[in-house]
Structures are given as C-alpha cells and as structure tokens.
Amino acid sequence: MHKKLLVLIIAMTQVMVMAKGPIMTFDSKEIDLGKVNPGKKVQAIFKFTNTGDEKLIIKSVKPG
C-alpha cells in the first residue's frame, strides 16, 4: 500500500516538473522611490517576464 502511494507521489511530481506552466519573473519585487514631495501622485513600475512555457494570464491586481 505504502509503496503504491510513494510511486504515485513520484509520478505526480514528475508531471509537475515536466510542465513548468507560466512563470512570472519580476526584475524586482520591491521598489524604493526615494524622497518624494507631498501632494503628488507617484508611480512605481514593476517589470516582469513570463519565463514559463505556457501563456501567463493575470487575473487581477489589487492593493493590499
């Protein structure tokens, strides 16, 4: 029984390793904008690349 389960787990991990799927790789996940004057709208730009092997779909971007 245990052997069967182990084989199943190994098989599953192999499937996952083979198919990378979409991967979102950011140049930087943290941006420091430095000193900013008050009363202004400031902008942070995060660059990324899909380094996976499937189409990347961004569902939503939320503050939080």
Add this chain to the structure above:
Amino acid sequence: MEKTAFLPGESGTIKAYFNTSHYNGSVSKTIQVYSNTNGGGNIIRLKFKATIVTDLKPARTSIYFRNVIPGKSYTERIFIENNMHKPLEIKGHHIVGRVNASRNFPLKVQLVRSKDGKEYVSVTLKTLKNMPILEKTSFTLSLETNSKKMPKMNLFIIIRMQKPILVKPISLFMFGNHRKVKRARHIQLTSNTGNPLEIVSIKDNGKTFVFETVRENEKIIDIWIGIKENAPLGVFNEIIRIVAKEGDVEHKFSIPARGSVIQ
C-alpha cells in the same frame, strides 16, 4: 494594466500609483498580483516604498496640557523640522471645530528660534479664572505658515483640567446602628488649586443627618455625618448636597448616602 495575457518569453509591466497627499515620512505599499502561475492560486506580492519629505514636519502633532488649573498659564513647545530652505513664519492661527474652545482656552502661538537656528512653535494656554470645568477637552489648532506646499499645519490640543476640589468618598453607606453616633462617616474636601476652601452650605432632606464641619487646614475640610437621634426608622436613600467655595468660585457636589436607621 491593459494587457492581461503574456506568451512565454513575453514581458510586461505593472504600474502602481499612489497619492502622497495624506502621508508623511516613510510609507510602504503592497500590491497583490493574482495569476494563473502555479496552478492558478498563486498570489505574488509586490512592495514599493517612498519617503515623503514635507516642507514642515512637527516633532509631534499633539500637545497635551495636563492638570490644568483655571487662571494659570502653561507653555509647551514643539520642534519643527523645516525643509523649506527659508525661515519659517507663523502668520496666524485659529481653532477648528469647537466654538467654545477659543473663548475658554485662549492660546498664544509664537515662533521661537533657538541660538543654533532650530525652530519651535510655542503654544501658551492661559485659562480663564471663572471658566467652566470640563474634565477633558480637545480640539485642532490650525497654524498658517509661509510654506506654499503646506500653508496650514495642524496641531491637536488636548487639555485635561485638574478638579479644583477633590471630594472623598463620592458616596456613603451607613448601614448599622449609627443612631446616636454623631461622627459616623465623614466626607473630606481638599482644594487642589491652592486657593482657600470654604463650605457655603450642606443640605439634606432635614430628617436623617446631623453635620459637623471640621477644618483641618486652609485647604482641607472634613464634614462629619451622623444620624439624628429622632431620625425615622428604616432604610434611607438620600442625597447630601454640598456647596463649597474655592477662591472665588462656587462648586456643587451631590453625594448619595444610603443606609438604615435601627432602634
């Protein structure tokens, strides 16, 4: 974000905006990106931070005047970090919100420059002698400055008054056989202000209690309370009303007294 789908090898950007108006100092924001990576449930957290440099940054934004006694004056000063490249000027000030505050708590605002050029806002509170005693009050003091970016600088003022007369205890329980005891309980009045204390009147329903006033010193008075010999039998639930004078001001106190008269 305009584009939401990216082929392998394709790049894109996520732009995040924020308005610095209501921030001061170091601010950091996080963003959560939900995508189909790693089976769809993946959330990637992004972070960006900024240091907002204001023209004027007070070392603290509130002033707390503690144990304030009517008729006395108190001064507090706050260091102002000036990033304007010119000397700070305070053009005027006004109290926001409370209408009565400006009448009861006249404030004098001054700019103080130390020898090494540091700038402080000095706020002097001069309370009126006959002002109503509010235990705690707070309001916003708005200062007009010579900064273009920050023409108004707000300070939060908290005033906690000291009770002019301390009364102990605030209620009496007189269960037991006190009928012939002249000094069963006592109420002590203490002047907190340093002004001499006087008892103007002590009143009850006239049937239950006998009072005896003993002056400890100029600031402390004891009121001894006993039960009248001919007080009606049974349970009583009375209020002893005391009018005391501290300096020129009269203060009223109501002390509930409960107990029983036993034969």
